[in-house]
Amino acid sequence: MAKLPLQFRLNGSDRATFVDPASNLLDTLRRGLGDFGPKYGCGQGTCGVCTVLVDGEPQLACLTLAVSCEGRQIETTSGMADGPNLHPLQDAFMDHFAAQCGFCTPGMLTAARALLAKNPQPSREEVVEAISGNICRCTGYEPIIAAILAAANAPGARRA
Amino acid sequence: MLDLRTCTSLSEAAGILSGDRQALLIGGGTLVMRDVNEGRLTEGTLVRVTDPAFRQMSTGGARIELGAGVTMAMVLANRELAFLHAAARAIGGPAVRTMATIGGNLFAAAPYGDFTVALLALDAQVVLQSGYGSGRAVPLEDFLSARERGGQGLVTAVQFARPQNPAEFHFRKISRVKPKGISLLSIATHLPLSGGRVAQPRVAYGAMAPTPIRARGVERALDGKPLDQSAIQAAKQAALEGCRPATDAIASEWYRREILPVHLGRLLAGEPR
Numbered sequence: 001m002a003k004l005p006l007q008f009r010l011n012g013s014d015r016a017t018f019v020d021p022a023s024n025l026l027d028t029l030r031r032g033l034g035d036f037g038p039k040y041g042c043g044q045g046t047c048g049v050c051t052v053l054v055d056g057e058p059q060l061a062c063l064t065l066a067v068s069c070e071g072r073q074i075e076t077t078s079g080m081a082d083g084p085n086l087h088p089l090q091d092a093f094m095d096h097f098a099a100q101c102g103f104c105t106p107g108m109l110t111a112a113r114a115l116l117a118k119n120p121q122p123s124r125e126e127v128v129e130a131i132s133g134n135i136c137r138c139t140g141y142e143p144i145i146a147a148i149l150a151a152a153n154a155p156g157a158r159r160a
Numbered sequence: 161m162l163d164l165r166t167c168t169s170l171s172e173a174a175g176i177l178s179g180d181r182q183a184l185l186i187g188g189g190t191l192v193m194r195d196v197n198e199g200r201l202t203e204g205t206l207v208r209v210t211d212p213a214f215r216q217m218s219t220g221g222a223r224i225e226l227g228a229g230v231t232m233a234m235v236l237a238n239r240e241l242a243f244l245h246a247a248a249r250a251i252g253g254p255a256v257r258t259m260a261t262i263g264g265n266l267f268a269a270a271p272y273g274d275f276t277v278a279l280l281a282l283d284a285q286v287v288l289q290s291g292y293g294s295g296r297a298v299p300l301e302d303f304l305s306a307r308e309r310g311g312q313g314l315v316t317a318v319q320f321a322r323p324q325n326p327a328e329f330h331f332r333k334i335s336r337v338k339p340k341g342i343s344l345l346s347i348a349t350h351l352p353l354s355g356g357r358v359a360q361p362r363v364a365y366g367a368m369a370p371t372p373i374r375a376r377g378v379e380r381a382l383d384g385k386p387l388d389q390s391a392i393q394a395a396k397q398a399a400l401e402g403c404r405p406a407t408d409a410i411a412s413e414w415y416r417r418e419i420l421p422v423h424l425g426r427l428l429a430g431e432p433r
Contacts, residue, residue, distance in 0.1 A: 004164070021164035022196055022206055024189075043197035045190050051255050057233070058255040063193040065186060065208065067164065114254065132340035133253015 008069045010035065011079025019066045026050045026061035028069075029076065037078035037106050041135075048134030049107040052076050058114040060133075077106040080113070089113060092151035093144070100138035107134045112148045121152055162196065163205045173209045174289040174314035183207050185314065187229055188259035190252070191268060214316065222322050225287075228263025228315045232275065235262070243326035247278035247348065250333040253340050263315045266300075267307065271343040271367035271410055276300070278331050280364035280372050281348035284320040288313045304371040328352050332433065333366075334423050336410075343367045344411045345420055347427055351382065358382045358391070363424075368403040368416060377401030378424065392428045396421040 003018035010033060017032045029035040029052070041047035043062050050061040053075040080087040089112050092098070099105045108131055115122055115130035122130065127148045128141075136144060165183075167173035176183050182204035186192040195201035214229035219240040226235070235241050235248040236257065251260050251274060265275040266286065285297040290313035297319060306312060323329045331348045335341030346366035351358050361382045363375040377398030385391040405416035426433065 020161075022162035024193055024197065044194050045252070045256055048253060048255060054258075057258045059258050060190075060255045062197060063189040063259060065164075065189050065193065065206075067166070068189075068208065111254065129339055130254060133255050 004067055006067055006070055008071060009073045011075055021067070023066040024062050025052065025054075025059075025064040025066045025069055025074070028066040029061060029074070035076055035078050037076035038110075039103060039106055041103070041107075046135070047104070047107070048111065048131075049104055051107040051110040051134065053110060053114060056114070056117060058111055075110075075113075077109050080109065087113075088154045089116070089148070089151045092147040092154060096143045096147035096150060098139060098143040098147040100136075104134060104136040104138075108136065108144055112151070115148070116152055122149070124149065162202065164208060165205055166208045166210060168210050170209065170211050170213055170289060170314065170316050171291075173207050173211075174316075175291055176205065176207050177314050178291045178311075180205060181311070185209070185263075187261040187264045188231060190256055190260045191264050209314075216317075223319060224322055225317050225319045226262055227317050228261060228266075230262050232257035232260050232262075243323060243329045244275075244278060244331075247275050247331045247333075250274045250331070250343075250346065262318055266303065266315060266318075270370055270406060271345075271408060273372055274333050274343055274346045274366050276304070277346045277364045277366035277372045278348040279318055279320065280304075280374060281329070281331075281350045281362045282320040282323070283350075283362055284318045286315055287317040287319060289316050290314075301374060304373075307371060323350055324352065330427055332423065332427050334419065334433070342410050345405070345416055345423070347420075347424055349427060351387065351428075353387070356386050357384055358387055359384070365403070365420070367410075368405045368420060370404070370406070373402055375399065375401070375424075382428075387428065392425055395428060396425045399424050 006019050007016045019028050038052050038061050039049040041049035045060050045063045051058050052061045055072050089109055111131050111134050127145050186206045186208050214227045216227045217230055218225040232248040232251045235244055265273055280300050284300045286300050286303040287295040287297050289295040295316050329350045333346040334344045345368055348364045350362045361379050363378045364372055366372045378395045381394040381398045382391055399421040405413045407413045
């Protein structure tokens with residue numbers, strides 16, 4: 001089966017690659033383009049660790065058909081920091097010890113980023129709802145919720 | 161190996177699905193890509209539809225039509241569909257809702273498919289297109305009972321009447337994990353009141369049978385009665401009619417049978433979960 005050409009913007013840069021017809025976006029990002037920000041967890045849409053933004057909306061990269069991303073804007077945690085300056089969410093995650101083993105962190109950061117882009121001052125309930133598709137087996141979620149709430153109140157938090 | 165066909169028109173996709181038994185429609189990917197990732201789906205053709213009609217919503221009038229490619233997030237963003245928001249929010253987390261479609265939910269095996277339960281209580285029709293002809297509407301209940309056989313063609317849309325009083329429509333998903341857990345069961349009720357009495361109620365369950373089902377015993381118990389204690393008691397006694405719940409990782413068949421009348425009674429009485 002011939003591979004298909006695919007182009008999209010990844011963290012603000014134009015990228016082009018070839019993919020198998022039924023490839024998912026996660027394989028394309030990790031194996032094809034070397035972006036190891038999103039992780040492979042369950043492959044079933046249950047854990048949320050592969051969450052990326054597609055045109056600003058959260059999607060599970062492991063369940064997204066790669067070719068459906070033609071011409072779209074993909075954002076991952078790899079593009080969150082601005083040079084040496086971490087994104088306010090990344091700072092808040094460090095300050096609140098919101099990462100323990102760290103495996104869920106890319107998905108949590110991306111889910112939080114999608115929330116704050118639409119709702120810069122979320123309630124605790126809205127934060128819980130926003131990360132409800134992301135599983136963390138270490139922290140008990142509380143440090144993550146606290147970090148997101150703190151980032152919402154930090155200067156520059158609205159930077160998408 | 162899996163092939164992929166991208167179709168710019170509904171009729172092209174319907175033609176492929178009708179002519180090739182190994183062809184499978186992929187919408188948001190939340191069902192099909194799971195099978196691809198698990199290695200359960202390795203041969204055949206994935207059919208993808210880019211026709212804008214597939215994601216069209218007509219929600220302004222008394223008759224609502226939603227394209228099969230409409231996502232749960234699109235339902236939640238539409239204020240005219242506020243009565244369906246509880247059902248749409250019951251599907252996954254935000255990332256799943258960006259992807260998961262109404263058409264896909266019709267095919268989700270128990271205990272999934274909660275949105276379809278709401279559609280069943282709304283007496284929805286499924287628009288099917290086979291080959292290159294035009295679509296035909298079939299009752300959702302008939303569609304679901306024929307679902308396992310397959311080969312019904314392409315689901316292009318669902319249609320249903322807007323409840324005259326949205327406050328008479330209710331949906332509840334019962335799960336152990338909050339705010340997002342897999343269904344122990346789900347219940348949708350449409351109980352129009354006429355002169356203080358329930359008139360032609362529709363009640364549907366999810367995860368109480370291999371597909372979402374109507375609760376005909378409950379409907380009979382409530383029809384023509386005021387929604388009082390004795391009607392609710394009769395509905396609870398008839399609650400399990402037609403139920404064939406599974407034992408799975410979420411709950412046993414016994415447990416589902418035990419809790420269904422309790423949650424149905426609370427919903428009918430307007431009590432919190």
